[in-house]
Amino acid sequence: MSQLPLRAQLASALGRTAATLSRATGRGDGSVIGGRVGLMLEPDLLRKLAADRKLVLVSATNGKTTTTRLITSALQELGDVATNAFGANMPAGHVSALASNKDAPYGVLEVDEKYLPEVLDTTNAGLVCLMNLSRDQMDRAAEIWLLAQKWRRALAGRPVHVIANCDDPLVTWGASTAARVTWVAAGQRWREDSWCCPECGGPLDRSGFGNGGQGLTAAQMADTNWACRECTFRRPEPSWVLDGEYVTDPRGQHWRLDIQLPGQANRANAAVALAVAETLGLDPARALPRLRMVTSVAGRYTTVERDGRSLRLLLAKNPAGWLEAFDVADPALPIILSVNAQGPDGRDTSWLWDVDYRILRGRPVLVTGERRLDLALRLAVAGVPFQLCDSFEQAVGLLAPGKIDVIANYTAFQQIRAEFGRAV
Incomplete structure (x- = not known):
């Protein structure tokens, strides 16, 4: 990384001090207060800290903390990685994460869905990972179609590479304006928020059946094809395909996801993490052992x-x-x-x-x-x-x-x- 300007160095140092004091006094892990202090002293601190790094932004309704952890673990094979490991996923948390490891050549940041356009604009991240969108915090979060629309606008015209789950129609719509997209068939068990086409409003024909994905057989879960009846919007052809405990890469090679985190959702997270890692030059054979090292994520599965x-x-x-x-x-x-x-x-x-x-x-x-x-x-x-x-x-x-x-x-x-x- 290039040398930070003096004001940014001071803001970063004081932010780290505030975070340390927060931890020492038992008030929290310091991942928010440190960033807030830094941004008060230097409002453009996030942009300056993000410069000259290979930066990955990870956003979704569910699984972004876990996927961030998996990607971080994989990329540590290549070098130091700055990350917001405890889920502080708004700009203050991003500042704390990058300031705490200011010399790391890589950064992997979990980003709140609503903040993704702002953080992308500020950091100019080269890689964005999008996994799912569903209803959440119903009295606070924007309607999920509006979130997908914000993603579309934020990605349009940017030289950014997106890794996206093509089994989720809203994610596909949100990601489709990006200059380059690598599609991952990571599955979508919960389908109750995506029965209508986000492009035209028409009905989507979905394989399997509804009921929130409960009762689906393994074959039905694997068959996640979808298409609009009234326009040309349909599921794109994936480069990576999750099938049970295995993921198939773009060359047709099968990799067993013998990770320690339980459940199909975490195998989906791992499949996405592998796609991100390979995009950054890390072969799956080197990334998989790193994924197996993750046993819990911020208390989850502990x-x-x-x-x-x-x-x-x-x-x-x-x-x-x-x-x-x-x-x-x-x-x-x-x-x-x-x-x-x-x-x-x-x-x-x-x-x-x-x-x-x-x-x-x-x-x-x-x-x-x-x-x-x-x-x-x-x-x-x-x-x-x-x-x-x-x-x-x-x-x-x-x-x-x-x-x-x-x-x-x-x-x-x-x-x-x-x-x-x-x-x-």
């Missing part, structure tokens, strides 16, 4: 111990996320569900009614969190027996020693992590 109980922590923030969490959860184990509705979650919990909870029948279900009554009503209507608990600690205490799955939305998940020292 197993923690308490009083003889092994609790596996799963994050689910929206209907699509809950569907993927159910795919990972062990049907033979009791399960604790925790839901809040704080600012980062969105105040509106009506999305709970879009989740099919009937899959939980037949296992012990305990419900906690600030909005436990909302979730309890949804379970009652779905005919799922449950036990209501005033706290997470009470829920754990009611279960016998052994293995337990825990699914929580964002702030509930962070509260549970805090109880165990923010295990990562």
Whole structure:
């Protein structure tokens, strides 16, 4: 990297100091406050820190933190990588990430969907990774068609290479204005937000069937072709294809995704990560061992111990996320569900009614969190027996020693992590 101007150096240093103090005083990991301090002193700090790096921006509704971690792990085979590992995915977090490793030749940044145009404009990143779009934080986030439209406008006319999931029609539409696109058939289990053509509004013919992807056979899950009945918009031909535990590269070679992160969604994340890594010159044979080293991501999939109980922590923030969490959860184990509705979650919990909870029948279900009554009503209507608990600690205490799955939305998940020292 070129030498930063003196003002930017000072802003960067003071930001790192603020982040260190935040961690030392137990106020957080410092990934936001450090960036805010830096931007106060030098508003153009992100642009200056991004200059002369090979930068990847990763955006999606679900899976962007995990995919960012996987890409970062792979690229460490090539050199140092600056990244926002804990999910601070707005400009302040990006400043903190780049300032904390100012000499790294590579940068991999998770980016909030709504902030992608701004961050792309500021950083002039050469590579953008787009994976999925679905409803999320319904009272705060823009309507997802509007987000896809913002992506289209941001990518148009830029010399940027996009790696995009062609199985998601909204992502395909959002990415299709880019100068160069590498299409990855990474799958789309949750289809309830993409039955209409984003180009003309007509109906999309979709393979398989609906019901949020529940009940789909393996063959139906693999058959993700789609096309509009009323215009020419259709699924592009992919260069990379995910098929169960394998991904096929553009040369037709098959690679087994024997990663340690569980579930089909994480194999999709890994397939995208491989495509990104190869675009930056890293062969899949060298990237795959790096992907296998990732065992948890900011607490996701971590197993923690308490009083003889092994609790596996799963994050689910929206209907699509809950569907993927159910795919990972062990049907033979009791399960604790925790839901809040704080600012980062969105105040509106009506999305709970879009989740099919009937899959939980037949296992012990305990419900906690600030909005436990909302979730309890949804379970009652779905005919799922449950036990209501005033706290997470009470829920754990009611279960016998052994293995337990825990699914929580964002702030509930962070509260549970805090109880165990923010295990990562």
